[in-house]
Amino acid sequence: MPEKSDLPQGTLDLLILKVVALGAVHGYAIAQRLEQVSRGVVQVPQGSLYPALHRLENRGLLAADWEETESGREAKFYRLTRKGRTQLETEAASWQRLIEAVGLVLKLSEGGAK
Amino acid sequence: MTWWQRLWRRRKMEEQLEKELRFHLDQHASELIAQGHSPNEAQRQARLALGGPEQVKEKCRDARGTRWLEDLLQDTRYALRTFRQKPGFTAIALLLLALGIGATTVMFAVVNSVLLRPLSYPEPDRLVTLRVFTEQIGELWGFSNLDFGDAKRESLTLALAAWTYGGGTISEPGEAEYVNGRQISAELFSTLGISPVQGRAFRPDEDRPGAAPVAIISYGLWQRDFGGEPSAIGKSLVYDGKPYTVVGIAPVGFQLDGEADVFTPLEPRQNTDPRMQNRRARFLRVLGRLRPGFGLAEGRAELALIARHLAEEYPKSNTGLSMIAYPLQKELVGDVGSTLWLLLYAVGLVLLITCVNVASLLLARAVSRERELAMRVALGAGRSRLARQCLTESAILGLGGGVLGVVLAFVSIHPFVAFWPGSLPRAQEVHLDWRVLVFAVGASLLSGLLFGLAPALRVPVRGVEQMLRAGARSIAGSSRRLHSAFVISEIALAVVLLVSAGMLGHTLLALSSLDPGFNVHDVIAARFALSPATLGNPEQVREAWQDVLDRARRVPGVDSVTLADIIPMREGENSLPYWTTATPPPPNHEPVALASCVSPDYLKVMGIPLRQGRFFNEHDRIGSEPVVVIDENLAQHAFGTKDAVGKRIWIPAMSPSPVLIVGIVGHVRHWGLAGDDQSRVRDQMYYPFAQVPSPLLHFFSSIMSIAARTTIPPLKVVQPLGQQLRGAAGDQVLYEIRTMEQLVSASLARQRFLLLLFGIFAGLALLLACIGIYGVLAYLTGQRVPEFGVRIALGASARDVMRLVLRQSLGMIFAGVGVGILAALAAGRLLMHTVDGMRPTEPSTFAIMIPLLVAAALFASFLPARRASRIDPMSALRQE
Numbered sequence: 001m002p003e004k005s006d007l008p009q010g011t012l013d014l015l016i017l018k019v020v021a022l023g024a025v026h027g028y029a030i031a032q033r034l035e036q037v038s039r040g041v042v043q044v045p046q047g048s049l050y051p052a053l054h055r056l057e058n059r060g061l062l063a064a065d066w067e068e069t070e071s072g073r074e075a076k077f078y079r080l081t082r083k084g085r086t087q088l089e090t091e092a093a094s095w096q097r098l099i100e101a102v103g104l105v106l107k108l109s110e111g112g113a114k
Numbered sequence: 115m116t117w118w119q120r121l122w123r124r125r126k127m128e129e130q131l132e133k134e135l136r137f138h139l140d141q142h143a144s145e146l147i148a149q150g151h152s153p154n155e156a157q158r159q160a161r162l163a164l165g166g167p168e169q170v171k172e173k174c175r176d177a178r179g180t181r182w183l184e185d186l187l188q189d190t191r192y193a194l195r196t197f198r199q200k201p202g203f204t205a206i207a208l209l210l211l212a213l214g215i216g217a218t219t220v221m222f223a224v225v226n227s228v229l230l231r232p233l234s235y236p237e238p239d240r241l242v243t244l245r246v247f248t249e250q251i252g253e254l255w256g257f258s259n260l261d262f263g264d265a266k267r268e269s270l271t272l273a274l275a276a277w278t279y280g281g282g283t284i285s286e287p288g289e290a291e292y293v294n295g296r297q298i299s300a301e302l303f304s305t306l307g308i309s310p311v312q313g314r315a316f317r318p319d320e321d322r323p324g325a326a327p328v329a330i331i332s333y334g335l336w337q338r339d340f341g342g343e344p345s346a347i348g349k350s351l352v353y354d355g356k357p358y359t360v361v362g363i364a365p366v367g368f369q370l371d372g373e374a375d376v377f378t379p380l381e382p383r384q385n386t387d388p389r390m391q392n393r394r395a396r397f398l399r400v401l402g403r404l405r406p407g408f409g410l411a412e413g414r415a416e417l418a419l420i421a422r423h424l425a426e427e428y429p430k431s432n433t434g435l436s437m438i439a440y441p442l443q444k445e446l447v448g449d450v451g452s453t454l455w456l457l458l459y460a461v462g463l464v465l466l467i468t469c470v471n472v473a474s475l476l477l478a479r480a481v482s483r484e485r486e487l488a489m490r491v492a493l494g495a496g497r498s499r500l501a502r503q504c505l506t507e508s509a510i511l512g513l514g515g516g517v518l519g520v521v522l523a524f525v526s527i528h529p530f531v532a533f534w535p536g537s538l539p540r541a542q543e544v545h546l547d548w549r550v551l552v553f554a555v556g557a558s559l560l561s562g563l564l565f566g567l568a569p570a571l572r573v574p575v576r577g578v579e580q581m582l583r584a585g586a587r588s589i590a591g592s593s594r595r596l597h598s599a600f601v602i603s604e605i606a607l608a609v610v611l612l613v614s615a616g617m618l619g620h621t622l623l624a625l626s627s628l629d630p631g632f633n634v635h636d637v638i639a640a641r642f643a644l645s646p647a648t649l650g651n652p653e654q655v656r657e658a659w660q661d662v663l664d665r666a667r668r669v670p671g672v673d674s675v676t677l678a679d680i681i682p683m684r685e686g687e688n689s690l691p692y693w694t695t696a697t698p699p700p701p702n703h704e705p706v707a708l709a710s711c712v713s714p715d716y717l718k719v720m721g722i723p724l725r726q727g728r729f730f731n732e733h734d735r736i737g738s739e740p741v742v743v744i745d746e747n748l749a750q751h752a753f754g755t756k757d758a759v760g761k762r763i764w765i766p767a768m769s770p771s772p773v774l775i776v777g778i779v780g781h782v783r784h785w786g787l788a789g790d791d792q793s794r795v796r797d798q799m800y801y802p803f804a805q806v807p808s809p810l811l812h813f814f815s816s817i818m819s820i821a822a823r824t825t826i827p828p829l830k831v832v833q834p835l836g837q838q839l840r841g842a843a844g845d846q847v848l849y850e851i852r853t854m855e856q857l858v859s860a861s862l863a864r865q866r867f868l869l870l871l872f873g874i875f876a877g878l879a880l881l882l883a884c885i886g887i888y889g890v891l892a893y894l895t896g897q898r899v900p901e902f903g904v905r906i907a908l909g910a911s912a913r914d915v916m917r918l919v920l921r922q923s924l925g926m927i928f929a930g931v932g933v934g935i936l937a938a939l940a941a942g943r944l945l946m947h948t949v950d951g952m953r954p955t956e957p958s959t960f961a962i963m964i965p966l967l968v969a970a971a972l973f974a975s976f977l978p979a980r981r982a983s984r985i986d987p988m989s990a991l992r993q994e
């Protein structure tokens with residue numbers, strides 16, 4: 001099992017938006033999926049998942065409905081709103097740029113930096 | 115969902131939050147069970163993974179964004195519940211705050227109406243009042259008519275208007291009644307920017323000698339004598355023996371300087387008043403409005419120029435004379451401003467003491483709630499959240515006190531204004547407006563914040579565990595220090611107020627015991643106007659006055675009677691220049707003395723001691739040698755000796771030739787017991803009414819007063835005297851009737867009023883400080899019960915314990931007194947600048963006031979101390 005690392009500040013929102021973008025989903029499933037997709041590298045602090053969901057809902061990036069799951073229980077399902085989609089796109093793009101830039105800096109050979 | 119919907123559906127959202135988290139836990143647990151964990155173990159792991167459900171919920175609630183409002187509602191409900199649980203504490207705190215905020219609001223309302231709110235004329239900031247200044251007398255409010263005319267004609271920056279006092283008997287319509295009047299220049303209404311409510315203002319052609327007599331009457335007189343009928347315009351009014359046509363009704367409450375009922379044009383006065391043509395007779399009040407495009411500085415510069423021209427043209431009267439313009443508002447308010455601010459500061463101190471008191475009450479409660487707070491921190495409440503709750507509680511308390519205070523202010527403001535000594539300028543405008551309400555709300559919230567801060571800052575952060583583990587009786591040192599700081603500041607504030615009150619009391623005592631220079635008992639004085647019918651030739655006038663004196667003397671209970679143009683300590687004065695050598699000093703550099711025109715019995719009526727020579731008798735009349743009597747001050751100043759009888763002085767206003775001094779009398783405190791030492795003109799002289807030149811008799815007849823010494827209580831002769839003097843036509847009335855005792859007492863009204871208010875404030879401060887000390891000590895000793903128990907068990911006597919407690923309180927008391935003395939010295943300087951005749955802070959004041967305070971404070975600490983000394987060691991130790 002690889003070592004788990006903490007999420008950088010502010011990336012949790014981006015990850016939640018991405019997961020929800022794939023289809024309406026409830027909170028527990030979001031936590032599951034994040035952990036699976038990141039192959040257990042990303043440690044999702046469950047304690048901060050729900051406040052983050054509520055905050056995003058409050059800002060109008062997510063919408064929520066109560067629906068039945070396959071097991072017949074009611075759960076709160078989150079969907080991405082149009083505003084949320086735009087937000088996801090801009091944030092994903094800026095994240096991409098950041099990664100590339102950080103990558104470039106890290107690729108510098110030590111001699112080249114002089 | 116908008117924020118208020120979210121707020122509205124709070125309960126539902128709480129349920130959904132609960133449901134959502136439960137679903138999460140169940141899902142997680144069932145998955146773990148599927149992986150082979152036991153159900154109990156699965157649930158435990160799921161909960162661990164999520165973190166404490168309550169903490170997660172709190173964070174979710176925070177994410178909603180309406181958190182602050184929810185909290186506010188919750189805190190409010192919580193606060194109201196705690197207040198209901200402790201009705202005694204709540205009632206005391208509310209009462210204290212209501213008193214403090216109410217008193218402060220009343221003072222602010224008065225300050226706001228009198229000093230801050232602009233005058234109720236259009237563009238009030240462009241209105242100015244004009245004064246003249248001479249080196250010899252200093253600043254004078256009066257202009258001579260000729261100077262006013264020249265300034266009005268020449269000024270480009272200012273539109274000027276003038277008025278002077280008048281008054282007379284209205285004999286028709288209605289009962290004969292003496293009313294105050296003003297003679298005004300035609301432009302006065304337009305300069306102020308107001309117009310009569312009915313009819314019109316004066317036209318320029320009516321403000322000329324020989325114009326048909328017209329009058330504007332006050333709204334009050336219109337209602338009284340004309341029944342408020344619009345047909346009053348054009349009707350006739352017999353005023354001062356002459357028929358006037360009413361052309362206008364002044365607006366409600368219109369007043370220039372005190373109320374008046376009849377306004378007549380100024381210039382027609384030329385016919386009867388010789389002062390109108392005399393540049394040295396400065397009796398007109400002048401106000402102006404800056405013309406568009408000009409500022410006060412330009413107006414002042416131009417006035418200086420005009421005054422210089424006049425001085426060149428009329429060196430005899432105008433040398434060294436300058437003219438100055440001041441904003442009208444400042445002028446109207448006069449020196450009331452300093453008194454008002456002083457009272458506002460004093461009342462602010464009382465409010466501060468109140469706040470400190472409530473703060474120490476709240477703090478005591480907060481300390482006893484420390485465990486509760488620690489428990490809540492342990493359960494996940496944030497520090498700021500708890501601090502906010504403390505502040506909400508105190509803000510509610512503050513606002514509650516504020517509401518009660520505003521009610522209190524609303525009820526008491528008019529009695530307070532009526533209670534003001536003399537007349538408070540703009541008193542009719544005093545009321546509570548939005549500004550006052552904003553002030554009251556601000557003061558309440560600020561007080562709430564002030565007294566809520568200490569408990570809020572005590573919310574525990576660290577060491578929650580120890581706090582929970584420790585017994586309820588433990589107490590942190592910082593709280594004890596804070597409590598001591600409260601007591602110290604309360605005592606210091608009380609010292610300031612007590613010493614100020616003591617200084618005022620001391621001053622009042624010292625002033626009251628001053629010799630006024632005359633016998634104040636059993637003397638009555640009243641203004642009196644002869645019937646216009648008798649004002650024919652000078653002989654007739656003299657006879658009429660003689661007749662008045664004879665009739666008055668026959669009234670039972672009257673011992674002696676005199677005429678006088680000015681009465682000591684009453685408004686009104688007449689200063690005349692004089693000199694003692696044949697060559698006059700340069701114009702406007704002559705010495706000046708207060709001149710009274712009296713009849714021979716004046717000395718007897720007033721009981722003024724004759725030092726040398728004689729007073730007037732019936733041989734001093736028109737045609738005989740002009741004589742004066744001077745007071746000892748003038749003798750000393752003019753001749754350097756008290757032996758001046760037989761010398762002569764030049765008094766150009768009385769006679770072109772030098773006047774013989776026939777007697778010297780004692781000095782009279784004309785300017786009041788408090789004001790006389792500070793006044794610029796303190797020399798006095800008297801001249802006989804019988805020697806007033808014939809052309810001036812008519813004018814003098816309109817300003818004379820009657821004074822009588824009585825053998826019975828003076829107010830008892832008022833009625834028969836009035837009957838006796840009514841005259842053939844029944845139109846001669848006595849008015850402004852005062853006993854000399856009343857006038858003397860009124861001259862100290864300001865000092866007495868301040869003393870009374872400061873006395874009340876100081877008493878209140880003392881009481882509050884004692885309550886504060888009692889509360890704090892009771893609380894602190896309560897906290898130390900186990901300690902005392904141990905001490906007693908180890909052999910300390912009741913005395914030792916008492917000494918321990920009293921030593922603690924003495925420490926606080928003396929620290930407070932020390933700080934208070936320094937502050938009181940500063941406050942004393944402020945008082946000396948504000949109040950006439952104020953004595954500097956004297957050690958004796960401290961010597962009386964501070965033991966009083968220490969005694970009261972010790973008394974307040976005695977009860978807790980005794981209680982501590984009677985602790986039963988066994989039960990005290992068992993408590994721990």
